[in-house]
Amino acid sequence: MVKVHQSSENLDSTEQRIYTAAVDVFLEKGYDGARMQEIADRAGINKALLHYYYRSKEQLFKRFFADTVSAMFENISMVFTAQLPFEEKLRRFSEAYISFLIQRPGLPLFLLTEIRLHPQLIENTMNDLKLKSRFTMMKLLIHEAIEKDEIETGSALHLMIHIVSMLIFPIVGKSMIMMLLDLTNEQYAAIIEERKSVVPEFVLKTVKKS
Amino acid sequence: MVKVHQSSENLDSTEQRIYTAAVDVFLEKGYDGARMQEIADRAGINKALLHYYYRSKEQLFKRFFADTVSAMFENISMVFTAQLPFEEKLRRFSEAYISFLIQRPGLPLFLLTEIRLHPQLIENTMNDLKLKSRFTMMKLLIHEAIEKDEIETGSALHLMIHIVSMLIFPIVGKSMIMMLLDLTNEQYAAIIEERKSVVPEFVLKTVKKS
DNA sequence: TTTATTTTTGACCAGTTGGTTAAAACAAAT
């Protein structure tokens, strides 16, 4: 019988090695470009064994995608639970989000691409997430601040989009940014690091009351 | 003999129909997901004829990619040639860029994805572009303004990234934005339209002198 | 040791993929 797959198991188990290899290949090549053979090779096993643990490419991908997407969102929402003034929340959020993205720079572009290319593949995952995100995340951050009269009452929606855009796009659009501004890899990395503070300060200059 | 392919020919020629079909399929499915058979079907022709006009999938893709990328960049740089104060340039740039992206919403995500997935495929195109962009585009916009003392001397680099991010990301990250903020398609479209003015005004609030 | 169970493998398969080929249909020129 095929056993139930739990996330916390022997870290060097065949199953884990397969999963790790799959993550690498999917992130690198995307769903369409990923080859089961390559996943098997990188895990150091036979292709048949791959199907023994994960029935199909689709199932393997779905599992990875669900894990990834929830990591991306849950890792972040922590910041919002803290009871802090808007200013401090924004600073911590920027710091946390960019730190997270630096560790997984390929993630957001991967997610956006796969959502567009294979919406049916990830429908279930996205529906789960929709329910969660509706009650957490950014909405709180800004509406709360307006109610508490901490910031100017402009368009909260646009402000949220400004923030998310300035934090995520430089990661997603690395190639574009580097080309447009003619940067080396080191310069690029330094700039991203700077944005942890540059972005919140830029935003605060515009919206802070008093 | 295979004739030379020119861009301005009989608009309903077989060659053009193939090209149009190819553009649609590549944009929709990406390079890996695109199928020569589907391109042929949509062009209403035999697959062999497709190879008669464009030798290979690779060549067909390269042609499309080069066209696309130059359209994306050249369409924009016009704004910068005009002799106008920074404020006005920024407003026109935002308006022009978002208008362009509304008409081709799939383009930036497509470009970023293919650059990451198939850098070797598009090497030549990108090198050409690098040379061009080094002397045009955004660099001028902001450095000029600083020299003319129109805006505060902060980090010009970050300011450029802020602007590009706020303009492009909402298009690239449509699915993410819609989910995060729980928007309908109509609400989303309205917000993008608003950003033509919201983004430049937001930026100007922060950097304008006096 | 034997038996039962799980893990791993090599060989294989049907369907798909980008691409080719030889011949047919068509058009233009003589």
Place this chain on the structure above:
DNA sequence: ATTTGTTTTAACCAACTGGTCAAAAATAAA
């Protein structure tokens, strides 16, 4: 009408793809 060159097609192919299967190792249970 015949020749010449171009455009289009049907049939085909080798390579690859995700996936299967029966049997062999390896491991655990008796």
